[in-house]
Every structure is written in structure tokens, then in C-alpha cells.
Amino acid sequence: MLRPRFFTAQTLSEGSTLTLEKEPSRHIAKALRMRAGDSLCLFDGSGIEAHGEISDLDKSQVSVIVKSIQQPTRESPLDTVLIIALSRGDRMDTVVQKATELGVTEIWPMISERTGVRLDETRLARKRQHWERIAISACEQCGRNRLPTVETPTSFEETLQRAAKGDDSLRLILHTSAHPSPLPTHCKSLTLLVGPEGGFSDEEVTAALDQGFCALQMGPRILRTETAPLVGLALAQARWGDISL
Incomplete structure (x- = not known):
């Protein structure tokens, strides 16, 4: 049986006793109805x-005695920055949750012209x-x-300037009118730029291309703003990361 997993911002060391934060404590005691002596898993966000x-x-x-420490490797070898325009309703929540599950390294919400x-x-x-x-909840799961x-x-302007100052990562902007272009066989670092419901303006696309982004079209259908980044991340992980068929 898998142990329930919980995030804590506290330092984890073998043999120590921790009093967990209010949110996981309430979930453990009220929702899961766990008891003294039950086992669980903790992580601190740094890999431990x-x-x-x-x-x-x-x-x-809830107080927990730390029995053992491990550093399992579950992170993707592909370092990924997702730049995503803000969207209405709970679409951003969905993108953050699923992008975390897909191994994204950083998420940069952005305000574009048509946001x-x-x-x-x-x-x-x-x-x-x-x-x-x-993101914490997604990591726990x-x-x-x-x-x-x-x-x-x-x-958009501030975000683009920051992305341009980055390393030699592959920079892709999702665009429905992009012409097919070859992608590299190997990639260690990716920056993926995704627009709002109305898409990027022509001026924004031109600005991104001027900053070293390559336009990428993912098939003949127009994907929603919450669908496109997840498809892009999944394809990137399958091509350069740790998702395999």
C-alpha cells in the first residue's frame, strides 16, 4: 500500500520529530482519519x-517522527519553462496542476495583449x-x-525580455499559422510560450521570433489555451524527456 504523501516546508532529518503545518495536519486527521502509528511520506520540495x-x-x-531519508530521482532530464498567458475561470488551475504532473520546472504566468x-x-x-x-498538491499526488x-x-514584454536573457534553451512559441520546422534530436532545456484564448497578436509573434523563439504548430486543429500547453509539454517529454510509449 502506498503511503500518503505530504509537503512540509520544514527541514527533514532522520530521527527528528516534526509538527506538520495546519493544512496537511487537518487533512491527515479529518479527511484521512489517520492514527498514531500510521506511516506516511513527507517531502520538502528540494528533492528529499x-x-x-x-x-x-x-x-x-499532527506530529511525525522521521524514520528514514531518501533522494529518489523522479525529475525529468528536460528542464522546462512554461510561459502561459492568464485565462479566465479555473483554466489556469488546470494548467498548473497538469504541467506539474508533466514535470515542468518553472511556470511563468503572463499578461499578453489579448489576455x-x-x-x-x-x-x-x-x-x-x-x-x-x-503545484504542491500535484507534487503530493x-x-x-x-x-x-x-x-x-x-x-508580455517583461516576460519576453527575461526569456531572452536565459541560456541557450530551445524556445518555442505555439502558433496556429506556423510553418513546419525541424526540431532538434536532442534538447536539455526548453522554453514553451503559449498565448491566451484569442491567441497572440501578429506583433507579439514577431517580437517573440526576434528574441529567438521558433514558431510551432501542433497539428491541424486549434487547441484551447488550457489544452495546448499540456499537449506541448507531453510531446516535449516524449521526445526529449522521460515519457516513453
């Missing part, structure tokens, strides 16, 4: 995983915290021990 045993608990506080979501700085900060919690970085949303 610990097998632990509940030593004490009540409705809002239909406009939020002030306070709400953007809250959104980022919300997406970070979604899929077995990842490293958390992807979720950045605060920035403008």
Missing part, C-alpha cells in the same frame, strides 16, 4: 523524501499563492519531490 510515522495527533495538529484577465497587484499575489498550493517555481504574472 522522508518516510515517517505519526507519533501524536489531534484535529488540527481577458486583468488583476491588480494584490490579487495577482494571491493568485500566485493559490497556484503554488495547486504524482510523486515529485521538487516543487516547480510559480512566478508572479508579468507583462
